[in-house]
Amino acid sequence: MKRRTKIVVLGSALLLTAGVASAATASDAPRGREAAALTGAAELYRSDGDDITFSFDAHLAARDKADPAKATGTFEFSHYLNGSGARAEVRVDCLLTGGKVAVVSGVITESDLPGAEGRRVGVTVHDLGRHDRLGYSWAATGSPSEGNEPPKCVSSAPFEKVEKGTGDFTVVPWQPEL
Template identity: 35%
Template sequence: MSRTRLHPRVRVRTAIAAAAAALAVTTVTAAVPAQGADAAPHARPASVSGSGRILFDYAPDDEIRFTIDARAVPFSRPFPDVPALAHGLPTDARGTVTISHRVAATGQVGHAEAAVDCLVTGGPVATLTAIVTRSDVRPVGERIGLSVYDSHGKGKDRLGFSWGVVNTDLDSEGRPRPGITGTCMAPAPFNPVVEGGYHVHHTELPTP
């Protein structure tokens, strides 16, 4: 059987094309995450933890403490009836928030506990939301938003919360009322932490 002899330039072009095809296959293969037992371990999930007393300028003598233990659990809260959210959100999270508020003028102490449902981080800053489960200071079932700034020991940590001086809306008659807090929605961390502190571990949001 006779063989077709290729012109030298054709042979070079063919070799280049083959190399390019091999590179493309290698690149695509590298971009697809490995599956099964040989898959690389996932990055440590984003998290926020710690306990601190804040200085709230509008009640400077009150003792207000927030304890947070939150960890990202991406795509763990599915919405089966919403195709785009069938697997949940990359910001899905779990954990607890505990709040203690002692009013200096009366000595009365209020408590609240909430279940974390969302967490997102960006460097030393995190925002999270949680649903109130037990409380004598906030409505049970309300979603609250918190923000945390981790100074890494180079200053004071900071914390913000979604009620009191922010998130006010107007009803149909123009009267002020609390606004609705969506998942991971929180103001800037506007209160300095004067006792204790928080640790924010940042991890980029994962893709599905």
């Protein structure tokens, strides 16, 4: 064979092999990523020495992309100072994300704060790598035990600073079909 013909045949064979390999890889991949997610944990910074922690495991499945109220998962928070305070576990009822910001809400399922169980709360996270920020609905509505609940997927701006070295939030941005 002439040199030019050999190059064309070899090039075609390489392209065909690459196409088959990428098709196999694509078929082995999951059918799609989840529609949105918020995961991770952090402590908040307070100069008075408060012990404040938040952790999240909230997800919106790809099949539920059109309805953030179908989000699932949990989040927890606690706030203690000089031995007194409270903690709560929350069942997620809504998750909205955009870019590196997530707003998650849910209903408190377990808490040592009297009157808080059964109340909705919301939290906002801004995933900024080493400088994450966080906000929570009770900054505006008062203690969850007071009964002032936000609607689903509502919280405050992320005004609190995460303690240096503790923030490891990951936000998967929601991309609804508009």
